[in-house]
Structures are given as C-alpha cells and as structure tokens.
Amino acid sequence: MGKGDSALPIPYTWPMGTHHSLTILFAAARRERRCARPQTKTDIRAIQRRVKHGTVIRAYRGLYAETAYWNTLDVHEQVRHIVRALAMQHPDWVFCGPTAAIMHGLDCSYRLAFPICVAARPGGGHRDTADLAHCVVAYPETTTIGHVKVTGLLRTLFDCAAGYPLRYSLGPLDSALRLGLVSKTTLLAYPCSVKYTRHRQAVERAFSLADGRSENGGESEARGVACDCGYPPDDVQPQFPCLDEPGRTHRGDFLWKRKDGTLVVGEFDGTRKYVDPQMTSGRTIREVVDEERRRQQCLERRRAVVLRMYHTDLDNPERVVRQLDALGVSRRHTSPSPTRHTAYSIARRRRPYARSR
Numbered sequence: 001m002g003k004g005d006s007a008l009p010i011p012y013t014w015p016m017g018t019h020h021s022l023t024i025l026f027a028a029a030r031r032e033r034r035c036a037r038p039q040t041k042t043d044i045r046a047i048q049r050r051v052k053h054g055t056v057i058r059a060y061r062g063l064y065a066e067t068a069y070w071n072t073l074d075v076h077e078q079v080r081h082i083v084r085a086l087a088m089q090h091p092d093w094v095f096c097g098p099t100a101a102i103m104h105g106l107d108c109s110y111r112l113a114f115p116i117c118v119a120a121r122p123g124g125g126h127r128d129t130a131d132l133a134h135c136v137v138a139y140p141e142t143t144t145i146g147h148v149k150v151t152g153l154l155r156t157l158f159d160c161a162a163g164y165p166l167r168y169s170l171g172p173l174d175s176a177l178r179l180g181l182v183s184k185t186t187l188l189a190y191p192c193s194v195k196y197t198r199h200r201q202a203v204e205r206a207f208s209l210a211d212g213r214s215e216n217g218g219e220s221e222a223r224g225v226a227c228d229c230g231y232p233p234d235d236v237q238p239q240f241p242c243l244d245e246p247g248r249t250h251r252g253d254f255l256w257k258r259k260d261g262t263l264v265v266g267e268f269d270g271t272r273k274y275v276d277p278q279m280t281s282g283r284t285i286r287e288v289v290d291e292e293r294r295r296q297q298c299l300e301r302r303r304a305v306v307l308r309m310y311h312t313d314l315d316n317p318e319r320v321v322r323q324l325d326a327l328g329v330s331r332r333h334t335s336p337s338p339t340r341h342t343a344y345s346i347a348r349r350r351r352p353y354a355r356s357r
Contacts, residue, residue: 019046021040021042021043021046022038022043022046022047022050025038025043026065026066026069029065029081029085030066030069032084033077033080033081033084034081034082034084034085034088035059035060035063035064035065035081035082035084035085036063036064036065036085037062037063037064037085037088037089038064047064051064054067055067055068057070059078059081059082060082060085060086060116060131061131062089063082063085063086065081075110075113076102076108076110076113078113079099079102079113079114079116080102080103082116083095083099083102083103083116083148084146084147084148086116087147087148087149088147091149092149093118093119093149094118094119094137094140094142094149094150094151095116095117095118095119095148095149095150095151096117096118096119096135096137096140096150096151096155096156096159097112097117097133097135097151097156097159097160097163098112098113098117098160098164098168098172099116099117099118099150100117100150100151100156100159101156101157101160101172103145103148103150104145104150104153104156104172104176104181105175105179106156106171106172106175106176106179107171107172107174107175107216107217107220108160108168108171108172108217109167109168109171109217109221111168112164112168114130114131115128115129115130115131115132115133116131116132116133117133117135118132118133118134118135119134119135119136119137119140119151120134120135120136120137121136121138122136122138124136135159135163137151137155137159138196140152140155141154141155153176153181153182154182154186154187154190155194156172157169157172157173157176157182157187157190157207158190158191158194158197158203160172160173161173161199161202161203161206161207162197162198162199162200162202162203163199165224165228166202166205166206166209166224166225166227166228167221167224167225167228167314168221168224169206169224170206170209170210170214170220170221170223170224171217171220171221173187173206173207173209173210173220174210174211174212174214174217174219174220175214175217175220176210176212177210177211177212178212178213178214178215184210184212187207187210188207188208190207191203191204191207209223209224209227209232211223211236213236213237214236214237215237215253218268218311219253219254219268221268221311221314222253222254222266222268222309222313222314223236223254225313225314225317225320226254226266226320226324228317229317229320229321229324229331230321230331230332231256231320231321231324231329231331231332232332233254233255233256233266234255234256234257235254235255236253236254236255237251237252237253238251238252238254238255238265239251240252240298240299240302240304242298243298243301243302244294244298250295250298250299252265252266252267252299252306253265253266253267253268254266254267254268256324256327256329258327258328258329258330259328259330260328262303262304262305263302263303263304263305264304264305264306264307264324264327264328264329265299265304265305265306265307266307266309267306267307267308267309268309268310269308269309269310305327307323307324307327309323
C-alpha cells in the first residue's frame with residue numbers, strides 16, 4: 001500500500017464526535033485519492049466546525065481533507081488530490097503547465113505547485129486568482145490521466161519551457177527523459193511543430209539542454225541556474241574510479257573543465273539525500289556524511305576541486321557566479337531567453353493551500 005493510501009483508521013474518531021455522513025465522504029475521498037467536496041449545508045457546517053478545530057483542513061476553495069491524512073502527502077500528491085476533485089467538479093477542464101507536469105509524474109519545483117493551471121481559449125476573459133490560473137492554449141493536445149484531462153506530455157514540457165525560467169523548466173524535461181517517457185530525438189523535433197508561440201527560443205534552448213542523466217529535480221534546478229549564469233557544465237553525472245577500493249566508482253552531479261586541464265566537480269546538496277530511505281540505503285545521517293567526506297577526499301587526490309551548491313544558492317545566482325569564477329571556471333555568457341515568469345517572482349510566491357479557515 002503506497003503513501004497516502006487509506007491505511008489510516010476508517011472511520012476517523014472525531015474529537016468533536018462522529019459524523020456519519022462526513023465519515024463516508026472522507027473515506028470515499030481517501031479511496032479515490034482526492035479531496036472531499038461537501039454538498040449539503042449540514043455537511044458544510046460540520047466541516048467548517050472541524051476546520052476551526054483543526055481536524056480538517058481546507059485544501060482549496062470548497063475542497064477539504066482530514067488534517068492527519070493530508071499531512072502524510074507530499075506537495076505533489078496534495079496537488080493531485082486537488083486536481084482530481086476539481087476534475088470531478090469541472091469535467092471539461094484541461095489542466096496544463098506545471099499542474100499537468102505534476103499529473104504526468106514529472107519533477108517539478110514545489111514553487112510551481114500553485115496556482116493550479118487550466119487551459120483557456122484566447123479571448124476568454126477568464127479571471128485568475130491566487131489558486132487558479134488560466135493559461136491561453138489555442139489548440140491543446142490532450143490526454144487523460146485517471147479521468148483527469150491534461151495537456152499531452154510534449155505540450156506540457158513545451159509550456160513549462162515557454163513560461164518559466166530554465167531553472168524550473170529543466171526538472172520536467174530531465175525527468176521525462178530519465179523515466180523513458182520521451183526520447184531526446186522526439187524532444188528536439190517537437191518545438192518546430194508548435195505554432196503561434198512567442199517564446200520558441202527559450203523552448204529550444206531548454207529542450208537542447210535536457211539531460212536524462214540528472215537524478216532529481218534539485219540537480220536540474222542547479223544546472224539551470226549555472227547555465228543561465230554562463231557556466232553550463234561540461235558533463236553531468238561524471239564518474240571517477242575510486243583510488244582506495246578497486247572496482248568502485250565515485251560520481252558527481254556536474255563537471256567543469258578548467259583551461260589548465262584540472263576539474264571542478266559540482267555537488268548539489270539537498271536535504272533529501274540525508275533523510276530519504278531510497279537515497280540513504282538504510283544508512284544513518286552520520287554514515288552518509290562520512291561517505292561524502294571520503295568521496296570528496298578521493299576526488300581531491302585527483303586534483304579535482306569539489307564545489308557544493310545548496311538550494312539557498314539558487315536564489316542568489318551572483319553567489320554561484322562568484323564561486324565558479326573564483327575556481328577559475330571559464331564563463332560562456334549567454335543571456336537567458338525571456339519567459340513569462342521571472343525566477344524572482346516565482347521565488348516570492350506563497351503556497352495558498354492548506355488553509356486552516
């Protein structure tokens with residue numbers, strides 16, 4: 001049974017007393033992996049009381065989930081729960097952009113989780129809110145994922161590359177290649193088939209830089225920032241034979257070659273590598289840190305300099321430039337192609353979901 005499945009006690013024992021219709025409502029929502037949408041005035045009033053009490057959370061306008069259950073879901077799964085409920089309420093909606101990327105199971109920055117993106121026809125006069133954005137897509141190519149209409153994979157990748165900085169568009173692209181959902185040849189051929197777009201140059205650049213060897217969204221973001229700063233890595237996931245244990249290899253996230261032939265190995269250090277069981281292989285945090293130290297020492301014995309990048313560095317690209325410049329990495333400055341959103345505007349977004357009232 002996967003994370004977020006209905007493994008929690010059914011029915012819940014409400015601190016305010018059991019409400020039979022709410023028990024049924026939330027049990028059905030958990031089973032279908034979506035948010036609950038109360039229909040009757042009685043249920044709405046009962047849910048509002050529980051929202052004030054903290055046992056139920058308002059995930060989106062008119063959509064609710066039990067707080068204990070909701071907190072077991074990561075941000076992407078929370079978005080999927082909201083989208084599945086909205087699709088039931090609005091069966092004609094086509095979800096697009098980052099929302100579609102999340103529904104396709106692609107890496108996508110949590111900063112793009114909201115607003116929910118829905119395809120809209122040109123000239124529709126739709127009003128956007130903090131929760132919902134209407135994106136003009138004249139002729140969307142659509143597919144269905146679990147009864148939810150979304151833009152097709154290639155169109156989704158195109159829209160993300162056209163509408164967002166490289167930092168945020170590489171994650172979906174890299175993961176689509178890594179998961180085998182599309183080939184690089186098909187990817188490169190797609191942009192010329194899309195008509196009437198103002199950001200074709202940004203799309204073609206992002207598609208050309210996509211690399212399925214990138215292991216996670218954080219590495220993709222870091223590579224996107226480095227590219228926009230004028231320091232595109234010369235290689236991704238470079239491997240080096242271990243000097244201490246024959247047959248073993250060490251791997252970095254990025255590689256830059258300096259003019260004198262020496263190397264700079266880039267490492268993106270997110271917290272996930274220390275706490276995610278899939279990445280720690282059952283090791284403790286101390287064991288993971290010790291292994292990182294031994295690996296760095298081995299690389300340094302090869303005259304390679306290790307540059308560690310943290311997520312906070314990605315919001316301060318000037319720091320990245322200073323670090324790479326200080327290490328003697330040659331800058332190949334290329335101005336990032338304009339997109340509809342800037343990295344600064346995205347970084348300032350506040351997540352509007354999970355309201356307590």
